Amino acid sequence: xxxxxxxxxxxxxxxxxxxxxxxxxxxxxxxxxxxxxxxxxxxxxxxxxxxxxxxxxxxxxxxxxxxxxxxxxxxxxxxxxxxxxxxxxxxxxxxxxxxxxxxxxxxxxxxx
Amino acid sequence: xxxxxxxxxxxxxxxxxxxxxxxxxxxxxxxxxxxxxxxxxxxxxxxxxxxxxxxxxxxxxxxxxxxxxxxxxxxxxxxxxxxxxxxxxxxxxxxxxxxxxxxxxxxxxxxx
DNA sequence: AATAATTACCTTGTGTTGCAAGGTATTTAA
DNA sequence: TTAAATACCTTGCAACACAAGGTAATTATT
Numbered sequence: 001x002x003x004x005x006x007x008x009x010x011x012x013x014x015x016x017x018x019x020x021x022x023x024x025x026x027x028x029x030x031x032x033x034x035x036x037x038x039x040x041x042x043x044x045x046x047x048x049x050x051x052x053x054x055x056x057x058x059x060x061x062x063x064x065x066x067x068x069x070x071x072x073x074x075x076x077x078x079x080x081x082x083x084x085x086x087x088x089x090x091x092x093x094x095x096x097x098x099x100x101x102x103x104x105x106x107x108x109x110x111x112x
Numbered sequence: 113x114x115x116x117x118x119x120x121x122x123x124x125x126x127x128x129x130x131x132x133x134x135x136x137x138x139x140x141x142x143x144x145x146x147x148x149x150x151x152x153x154x155x156x157x158x159x160x161x162x163x164x165x166x167x168x169x170x171x172x173x174x175x176x177x178x179x180x181x182x183x184x185x186x187x188x189x190x191x192x193x194x195x196x197x198x199x200x201x202x203x204x205x206x207x208x209x210x211x212x213x214x215x216x217x218x219x220x221x222x223x224x
Numbered sequence: 225a226a227t228a229a230t231t232a233c234c235t236t237g238t239g240t241t242g243c244a245a246g247g248t249a250t251t252t253a254a
Numbered sequence: 255t256t257a258a259a260t261a262c263c264t265t266g267c268a269a270c271a272c273a274a275g276g277t278a279a280t281t282a283t284t
Contacts, residue, residue, distance in 0.1 A: 007269095008201070009208045011130065014241060014270075015123030016212060023219050033261060042218040043211060050242050052263060057241095074260035075250040089120070096120045099155060100128060101213065106154040107135050119240095126241075126270060145232065162271050164234055169269095186231035187279040228283070235276075240269105247264075254257075 013044065017054060019097060020044060022082060022090040025064065031077040055080060063089050125156065129166060131209060132156060134175065134194060134202040143181075143189040167192060175201050 024030060024038055032051055039046050058064045063086035068076050082090070136142060136150055144163055151158050170176045175198035180188050194202070 008204050009211070010242065011127030011269075012205075012208050012212050014126035015120075016216070017242080018123070020216070020219050023216075027221070031261080038219070042215045044215045044219075047243060048261095048263085049244065049246090049265095054241085056263090071251085071261080073251065075262065077261070092120050093124075096124050097216065099121070100124050103154045103156045104128070104132070104135075104209065107132050107150070107156075109139070122271065123240080129271080143232080159272060160232095160234085161236095161273065161275090166270085168234090183232080183280085185280070187233065189232070226284085228281100230281075231279085233276100233278075236274090238272085240271085242269085243267085245265090247262100249262075250260080252257100252259080254255100 009045075013046070016097075017044075017046065017050070018058065019090075019093045021051075021054060021058065022063065022086055022093065025080055025082040026087065026090055029079045029081040031069075031079050033077075035080075058086070062086075121157075125158070128209075129156075129158065129162070130170065131202075131205045133163075133166060133170065134198055134205065137176065137192055137194040138199070138202055141191045141193040143191050145189075147192075170198070174198075 020039060020042075021035065024035055030038070032048070032055060035055075036046060036048070036051060055064065059066060059080070063083060064080045065083055066078050066080045069079050071077050132151060132154075133147065136147055142150070144160070144167060147167075148158060148160070148163060167176065171178060171192070175195060176192045177195055178190050178192045181191050183189050
């Protein structure tokens with residue numbers, strides 16, 4: 001019914017993906033395909049059907065803005081850029097992430 | 113429409129909660145209310161409506177078993193216990209968690 | 225004895241998220 | 255002119271967390 005190992009990873013990605021996107025865009029603007037590559041090279045497998053709706057959601061929430069840019073090879077690219085509101089959200093996410101990492105450490109206790 | 117800071121935490125909990133439950137039950141058997149308390153003391157806020165379906169899901173997947181035990185104060189308690197299959201799943205989750213922590217570090221890059 | 229408080233269990237309905245599996249449009253190479 | 259590559263996007267589904275309810279057993283209070 002499910003590939004256990006892959007399902008485990010998929011579930012853990014939830015909620016962390018938005019954090020990853022904002023973190024990537026904090027450094028420099030990027031378009032969807034390049035974000036996919038950066039995630040892939042960081043070992044986080046994400047598919048288009050996940051990323052596009054996510055970017056649109058974050059744009060609708062005012063966390064991102066975008067501009068079109070012609071490409072020398074292929075169709076135009078939609079470059080996303082983090083907004084001030086996005087930076088604030090990212091700050092909250094940094095805190096939330098650190099808290100969760102600490103929580104897991106606490107629960108795993110002396111085992112780890 | 114949403115409390116941003118709390119929503120961020122709620123989303124990040126997704127997928128990690130199952131990991132927390134198995135980790136808690138790895139150490140010793142426990143019943144729902146005591147699991148709630150342990151999570152709370154580790155700073156992870158979870159409500160009953162989240163925990164009960166989760167325990168039932170994990171039991172149905174064969175990751176947990178349970179037994180009833182009378183209580184000296186109140187109704188009987190349902191003590192959950194991790195199974196061998198649960199331990200295997202926990203092993204996969206340990207790996208998945210470490211991978212995600214590494215991934216975030218990679219993405220945050222030299223910033224952190 | 226009747227009522228309230230406490231402790232423990234559980235369910236239903238809703239919104240969010242990730243994914244599989246599709247699709248459209250532009251440019252370049254064959 | 256056809257195919258390949260690149261880039262965009264949508265629809266339908268399943269899993270999850272949560273709010274807001276509810277039931278049942280024991281003990282304390284009136």
